[in-house]
Amino acid sequence: MTGTLGTKPNALLFGLGAIGSVYASVLQRSGACNVSVVARSNYAAVKEKGYALDSQKFGKHHHMLDGVFRDTKEAAASGIKFDYILCANKALLTAVPTLADQLAPIMSDQTSIVLLQNGVGNEDPLHAAFPNSTIISAVVWTGGKAVPTGEDGVTTFQQFAAEGLTIGVDYAEGLDRATERAKLDRLVEWLRAAGSDITPTEDIQKERWIKVIWNACWNSLTTVTRVRTNHFFASSPGAAEFATKLMDEVVAVARAKGLDIPLDTPATLLARCQVVPGAGLPSSMMMDNEAGRPTEVEVILGTPLREGQRLGVPVPILETIYTIVKALDWKNAHPDEAAAPGP
Ligand SMILES: *[C@@H]1O[C@H](CO)[C@@H](O)[C@H](O)[C@H]1NC(C)=O
Numbered sequence: 001m002t003g004t005l006g007t008k009p010n011a012l013l014f015g016l017g018a019i020g021s022v023y024a025s026v027l028q029r030s031g032a033c034n035v036s037v038v039a040r041s042n043y044a045a046v047k048e049k050g051y052a053l054d055s056q057k058f059g060k061h062h063h064m065l066d067g068v069f070r071d072t073k074e075a076a077a078s079g080i081k082f083d084y085i086l087c088a089n090k091a092l093l094t095a096v097p098t099l100a101d102q103l104a105p106i107m108s109d110q111t112s113i114v115l116l117q118n119g120v121g122n123e124d125p126l127h128a129a130f131p132n133s134t135i136i137s138a139v140v141w142t143g144g145k146a147v148p149t150g151e152d153g154v155t156t157f158q159q160f161a162a163e164g165l166t167i168g169v170d171y172a173e174g175l176d177r178a179t180e181r182a183k184l185d186r187l188v189e190w191l192r193a194a195g196s197d198i199t200p201t202e203d204i205q206k207e208r209w210i211k212v213i214w215n216a217c218w219n220s221l222t223t224v225t226r227v228r229t230n231h232f233f234a235s236s237p238g239a240a241e242f243a244t245k246l247m248d249e250v251v252a253v254a255r256a257k258g259l260d261i262p263l264d265t266p267a268t269l270l271a272r273c274q275v276v277p278g279a280g281l282p283s284s285m286m287m288d289n290e291a292g293r294p295t296e297v298e299v300i301l302g303t304p305l306r307e308g309q310r311l312g313v314p315v316p317i318l319e320t321i322y323t324i325v326k327a328l329d330w331k332n333a334h335p336d337e338a339a340a341p342g343p
C-alpha cells in the first residue's frame with residue numbers, strides 16, 4: 001500500500017500503554033497508515049508532546065500522532081473512518097461500560113477490531129455487538145512498562161523483551177472468510193514491514209488458549225500467594241505439581257472445546273517458568289492487585305472456568321482460585337467496606 005496524503009487508511013490504538021505504544025510506533029514507522037490513539041490517563045501530555053518508545057528491539061523513537069482523543073466520542077467527532085482499531089487496553093469482561101459500548105461510536109462494517117489483550121472469551125461480546133465486522137485476535141509476546149516522564153515532558157514507554165505477535169482472524173459467522181483474511185493480511189504486511197516478528201495463523205484460538213494456560217497458572221498463583229514464581233516453587237514440596245494440576249484443568253477444557261492442545265503443554269510451560277533466574281516472575285495480575293486495580297480475572301480464569309462447567313470438565317482448582325481472586329478484586333473495589341468490616 002503506498003497511500004498518498006488524504007488517502008491513507010486509518011488505525012486507532014485504543015489504550016496507549018506499554019503494549020499500545022509498541023504497536024502505535026510500529027504502525028507509524030510502517031508509513032502505511034495514519035495512526036490515532038484514544039488515551040485516557042495520559043491524554044493531555046500525549047496530545048501536546050506525542051510519545052516516545054525506548055525499545056531494545058526497535059530503538060528509540062519519538063512520534064507525534066495524527067489524532068489524539070480522550071474517548072471514542074471525540075474520535076467519532078473527528079470524522080475519521082477507522083480501518084483498524086487495535087485494543088491494547090486491559091481486558092475487563094465485566095466492566096461497565098463494556099468494550100463494545102466504548103467502541104460503538106467509531107465502528108462501521110469496514111472497521112476491523114484487533115485484540116492485543118490477554119485471556120480468552122474476549123471476542124464473543126464483540127461479535128455479538130458488531131456482527132459485520134472482522135475481529136482479529138493476537139497473542140502478544142513482549143514486555144514493557146511506562147517510565148516516569150522526564151524533564152522534556154514526553155510520555156515514554158520502555159520495551160525490554162523480544163517482540164512477537166501470533167495473530168489470526170476469529171472468523172465471524174456469515175462473513176466471507178477470504179475477505180476477512182485479506183483484512184488480516186493487509187495489517188500483517190504493515191506490521192512486518194516495520195520489523196514486527198509476526199506470525200499469522202488460521203487457528204488463533206489454539207494459541208490464545210495456550211497462552212491462557214500459562215496466565216491462568218502463573219498470574220493467579222503469584223496473585224493469591226503474593227510471591228514470585230521461584231519463591232512459590234520453594235515454598236512447599238508439592239508446589240510445582242499443584243501448578244501442573246491447575247494447568248491440566250485448563251488443557252482439559254481447551255481440548256473439550258475441540259482445540260488441538262498437546263497434553264504435555266503444562267510440562268513445557270512449567271519448564272519454561274522454572275528456568276527464570278532469581279525470585280522468578282511476578283505477573284501483571286499480581287501487580288494490578290497489589291496496586292489496587294481490577295485484575296483480568298474474567299478472561300484469564302472466568303472464561304476457562306465457565307467453559308469447563310458448560311462442557312462438564314471437572315475444574316475444582318480453577319473454581320477455587322477464581323473465587324479467591326474475585327474476592328481480592330472485590331476488596332480493591334470496596335476499600336471502605338473492606339477496611340471497616342463492622343461488628
Ligand atoms: C493523515 O494525517 C495527516 C496529518 O498528520 C493529515 O494531513 C491527513 O489528512 C491524514 N489522512 C487521513 C486519510 O486521515
Ligand SMILES: *[C@@H]1O[C@H](CO)[C@@H](O)[C@H](O)[C@H]1NC(C)=O
Nearest residue numbers: 108109128129130131132133
Ligand atoms: C449487517 O449487514 C447486513 C447486510 O448488509 C445488514 O442487514 C445488517 O443490518 C447489518 N447488521 C448490523 C448490526 O449492522
